[in-house]
Amino acid sequence: MTTDEAGAVVAAGVKAVDWGWRHASRKDFALRHVDFEIRPGERVLLLGASGAGKSTLMAGLAGVLGGDDEGEQEGSLRIDGIDSRAARGRSGLVMQDPDAQTILERAGDDTAFGCENLGLGRDVIWKRVRESLDVVGLGYMRTDHSTRRLSGGQRQRLALAGVLAMHPGLLLLDEPTANLDPEGVQEVHDAVRQVLEQGHETLVVVEHHIDVWLDLVDRVIVLGRPNDDSYEGGVIADGTPEEVFSVMGDVLAEGGAWVPGREIASHAPTRSGHGRDVVLYADDLSFGRSFPLGEHINVRFHAGEVAALTGRNGVGKSTLALTLAGLLKPIAGHVRVADSMMPARRENDPFTWKSRDLLGRIGMVFQEPEHQFVASNVRDEVAIGPKSMGKSDEETYAIADGMLERMNLKRFAPANPFTLSGGEKRRLSVASMLAAAPKVIIMDEPTFGQDFTTWTEMVELIASARDAGSAVIMVTHDETLIKTLDARRIVVSEEE
């Protein structure tokens, strides 16, 4: 079983022999001919470009890939000699999206959920719940604490606690910190370290930001395409971090990993933003949804300048961004634009404008790209802006195709936006906003959960929009992004 006589968790071993998986709707195997062995207690960082099959392998290890109707399996994937699909409870998976992993209303019940599914006795369950909450640093929380108002970091730690309470010998973390602010990343990292110090579980973690986990892992496995002429993924490197990074550094960086110690090219503006025209400004603005989050705010944004709104989670940065974008009504005061940007016969208050007036003036990229998609294919998605601005079909599609080319999305033109990968969706959401050529570009966390490749593309896009004379306002926690663009930093913080 999962615990020895003293009650400690026994680490699990993993063995993949010629393992492969093909999703029922795909022609090619996502992964094929995968061979590796992970000894009990090893801590593995799993790397690979987006689409290399990392999440497929994690789902396979967690036994949630599904049955024969969902895909075809080859070879074997065993945990302690048991087929992973039958080894329920032997592995515990924490995934990327903090919202998707809270199952029940009260923290204690949520933690107990997995134990109930394993059919454990009541006393054992509550003992484990308390131990697990303790180890992830949520021991201070009452077990009836509501899960509604948790931060992302707390949510991910709660998910970790729920998994730990099942006493899995194998801990699977699939980009658990990708959607978190730096504070949340640290919380989750520390919780996992605490877990490993106490339980010595086997660990497999997927993460683009290698340095987050580097101090906890002793082995790196890289997935990729062993043959250039085939789309099938497999293991392309396996060894200690030093070995793998010295040999594979370039390949990994190209595949999107943040390889430690790499230089990032600067995209600082060539001349300073001083003396440039003000295009958008807040005039004694109070913003908020039902009650004011911030009051009497005066701030100016200039053409050709990138301004970064930073600050702790939950202080209202996104709400401020939506207000500046003319999407939320100011509680008091005004958001105003330069006279040259004013639509005809409108007041200088973007919130009162028609939706169409915003096109070409103020564009907003939302945190969740999926909230933005409206068309059934990528090309039409990008065409919506120019079309609504009254351009001819010919002109519209010329703009759309040019934008797709620039964003490296051309081959997806006929695809449905929802079928794209995370990074591609992000690029598409930016492309469709830029197609309307707004003078003010507002972005909410443009680099959340991005791998290095998409991140670099995003930086280049922002820099080129800036150099073309747009004002860029971005809400971000990403210090590297701010430094690389040498952005003007505006800290949103609580008043004393």
Add this chain to the structure above:
Amino acid sequence: MTETIGVVPHKERHDEPRATSPSWFIAKLNPVSRFIGAMLLCVPMFLSLDVVSASTALLIDFALLWIGGVNPLMVLRRTWMVWIAAVGSFVSVTLYGTASGAILFRFGLMAVSEGSLYAGAATFLRVAAIAVPGVIFALGLDPTDLADGLVQILHLPSKFVYGGLAGMRMVTLLQDDWRALGLSRRSRGLGDGSAIRRVFMQAFSLLVVSIRRGTKLATAMEARGFGGDAPRSQARTSRLHGVDWLFYLICMAIPAVALLLAYRTGYWHWSFRN
């Protein structure tokens, strides 16, 4: 020097346990009992259509709820929707019900007679008597506790119940999604024009987003061993106590007294006969 934008400090977020009912008595009950009680209370009331039984039941309801910690004013405030429905049925029965007795008022198809006025009043009281206690019972009901009761007491399949429970949690997320979808459409120049068409398109997007959310949630649940063939245990106990049985007795007594009174006073009128 870094620029700052000052925001109002977070108020200390007090996360006090929510009261599961405005009534101290109902709060003690198993959530399942609230349903059973409501059924016991309202089903017999369908038997007779008269003013006496309904008004008696309603009076007893109000009195007992007051003893139970919910004063009449609060009952009225929390059940305003019921009263609107009751007035609606009063108006339609009065105007369009079968005429009998002296005609008091006539306008086209509408005829207000003594009989239809009486039937309207009886219907008004009955709708209130049936729905008011049910609404008050349901206030503050904790979904998790209800799910536990459904599985452990009524023996409904746990996969079904807990799957539904987890799905309900998504409703809050979908409300946020709906708002974001609307804002993003405005930002993309699609916010003008026919509101009906816009809502329809946006609802379709919400459907897509909700399916994706549901899939993720299902995977998270499966990863924690949900949906397996092994028997599931229960971290929480859901049991019926003496107070639940007392509650059932009260819920049976109210319609019994009310209907008996109607019968004895001669007001009894079979609902399912003209």
